[in-house]
Amino acid sequence: MSFGAQLFLAVLEGTVSASVLAVTALGLSLVFGVMRVVNVAHGEFFMLGAVIAWSVAFTVGDMPLVSFLIALIVGPLVVGGIAVAVDWLILKRIDYNPEGTIVATIGLLYIIQQATLILYGPEARAVEPPFYFLIQFPWFGYSGYKLIVVGISLMLLLGTWYGLTRTRLGLYMRATQYDREIAQAFGIPVRRVYAAVFALGGGLAAIAGVLVVPIQQAHYLMGHNPLLMSFIVVIVGGLGSLRGTLLAAFVIGISDGVISVFFTPTLAKIVATLLVSLVLVVRPAGLFGEKEP
Amino acid sequence: MTGRKQDRPWRTPMIVLVLLLAAQFVLPAYHHGNLTRIMVFAVFAIGYNLAFGYAGLLSLGHAMFFAAGLYGAGMSAHFLGFSMPLAFLFGGLCGLVLALAVGLVALRTRGVSFMIVTLMFSQAIFLTILYFNEFTRGDEGFVLAQEIRQLRFGETVLSLTDPTLRYNLALGLFAASYLLGVALLRSPIGRVLVALRENESRVQMLGYNTFGYRLLALSISGALSGLSGAAYALLFAYVGATFAATQYSIYPLLWVLLGGVGTALGPLIGTGLMFYLVDFASEITSSYLIVVGVVLVLLVIVFPKGVIGTLQEKWRGLRS
């Protein structure tokens, strides 16, 4: 295939993975930004979304569109519920202590992973995309569903932005992120905001999982990579900046694919990894970082 | 500060080391072997504790330093025929040099950025190990033959396959690291590190080169992690890329947090605790990690500052 076509393909692929990454990272950004804690189990919420999508498809039977729509609702609801439970039972009890949260969420990661292994099983299973059509470019065929994923992600991102800037809950979240004590002084129920943020973060990760599973597959260990990638994106974008998170997601998502056109795969990954560190070394607060973390 | 701790800071370390020395005569073979492994990994945890606990540098990439020691010792012994002591020291040196190099770049960042930069460097090292799989054999790794794992003193040849020798070598390495940790804390350097962990700008204004101190902490941390990796390669005969993967950056963090950040004994307790937690859990269930997860959550609720850290606080609370 010609070089130009390869590049075009890489950009397309990069856009798709960047969109999913943006949604996942957004969830983590909210949690990290508002609550100032690292949720090491964030990737497991993503995985749960994918597994729930498979379970719904399995129960519903031969109607991929219906099960997709149901999963888009059930997935984030269930995962959000788990998140609220975790917040109430564990995080509140350790008072959101940063180090304690790391250990607790590592424990949570093990629990969720193993529970999935026991209940869902060790194998990877596919889910049919809700609609399947091939877009035939002159040089290659491309799955139409993938482009739909980009569209849905964009809608989610816009919806979250709208929620954060136009609703009261969004206002509370932004205020708490900016300065927790003053927010409390203004009568904002910070504890409840935390629970909502944690649930929202988990829910976004779950939706990303539902979106991506028809393109990939549901496997109990699939949360590992999304966790790392969204973590990187949030920091590179700049803590506390949603704009930064989104920009970083797209830059990292697309460049990963583009670089691999020029180098052999493993070398490309090394180069991409070092480039990310370079960004941080040059701009330690991240691309749009506001205050020093 | 209560006077008692200041008076005899060496008492606890001495008690611990004497116990460990004596334990080898009492323990059945299985636990004897386990303790050897725990001590080797505890050195890694001590190294991590130095960076994180003393200097406040939360790194997510320490696997690269362990791997530097693992491969440094393993490859020099396997391909270049280094003797065991030389390979061991070379491994430590690799850890030190890598930490210096990484530190020069990464220490320009702080906090969460530092976490990601170290994570990224570690990933790059992992991928590089895979890239040069002709020599490293990548993820599969390679074995160090029994014949080269020997110590020679003139006519006598001691094999590193001997459990007693292994235990005592591990104990020696652990003791040196443990005592280094205790000594460092009491030293002027240690005090600067703790101070700069608390409030870096203040320390800077006092005229200290905080970058230099942080680099020093990271370098010693890297050296200890490298020595731990070197010990693993030589004592247990396996070198593989698994040890350079992200989970081996999470483990020392977990061990240190469990035991108590910034405490001297915490790393050993945390490492041992996790090891036996996994072991006991596998006896009672087929998905042992679930038990481990539950226990971790419970531990964090009961011991928010890690086992040793929380006990210290309670003791202080009782006495005052």
Added chain:
Amino acid sequence: MTGKSDDHRKVRKVGDSAFGVSRRAAIKGAGALAGVAAAASLTGFTARAHSGSDAPIRIGFQVHRTGIGAAYGRWYERTSRAAVDYINETGGIGGHPIELVIEDDGTDPKRGAEVVEKFATQHKVDFVFGTLFSHVVIGSAPRAGELKMPYFVVSEGHHVASGKLNRYVFQPGITDVRQQVISMAPWITSNLGKKIAMIFPDFAFGHDHRDFFSAAAGSLGGEITTLLPIPPTESSFTKYFAKIPSSTEVIYHVMVGPAVLTFVKEMGEFFGNNRPELFGFIDSLEAVDIASPGLDYLEGSYFWEAMPRYADGLPTAAAAFYRDKVGVDANGASMSDSKDVATFSHMFGCWETLYVIKAAVEQSGYRSGKDKVALIETLENMKWFNEGIAHPQGGKQFVGQIHQSFGRQFISKVENKRLKVVHTTTIEDGLYEPEADYTKQAL
């Protein structure tokens, strides 16, 4: 306890003890250590002495119950239990029943070595078997050698035969990747094409395929048009297909791991109807239903199988008997759950390995640990394992020098969402010159 943590920097008050440990804590710590030591010495003994005619033979089963190998581990466990049950029903090993002791190694080399140690020093088993993933094998083997524990690997890796492990390690129950690959080369180059692109995971397993197949195909007039090593965490493959030149006649793929489904889907999307011949290894699809959504693209492609998943591929009485005992139906899925597809091309290795252990014990007269040397020497002199209930996949030629068995391989075509065997290789197709000689090592 901890105060409010709104300042996310770690706040430590001046009086905090970051150095030394309070005496109380030290005593508690020491007490805990002593307690552990005491408890440990109580739990130190779990073995029973080998005396009496019905003393069991204890075999340690190192299994990937969790971790990336879990899908295989499950079926390995079912097969091993079935084999042990049947062997015990039919008189055990030389009259002694087998006692299976199971430990999970989490598909991790560090844990694998620890588990080997546990088998030897705490469980005090006679033999250990069952490891599959190569990195775990290589991580665990040294300890087995040091502990003088006969270690039977069910891995299909080339590591045992390469001579790089130690004399206690054997792989008698399953064939290795080198013989698998070289026995495929003649058929591929004669039937599918001579211009071959290879897609493989960028780790040792993939490199073995790359090296062995390139050499074998090259010597038969084949040409490798592209080599595409895929990094382990890759989840999307479309961009790699773009690098394959259009003159390629065959795509040889060995992708393993959860991303295989993505791989096939994207391959289909990319090439559409205009595709080269596809030759893969069933490793990609172990435990995966060929009729899964997204795998339609595999229709008309070919796969290596070690043991045909569909019963009609190997319609022998022994294979049918074995299939029944391990609970697999005619389509290669669990009899109790048709969605639970077996790892049929690997799990037979456990069954056959247990039978090899049985044969070795019975022929050498092994009674207890001090007979290990005799057992190993006897095993090294064995040459042939007959096809039959003990070896349902087929007869095996055992090469004692390299501790490795050689057996036949199968090539199947995907037709109507099933696998149909189109070719069976001979053992000679896969034979290679031994690279090493374990029998010269001291025990």
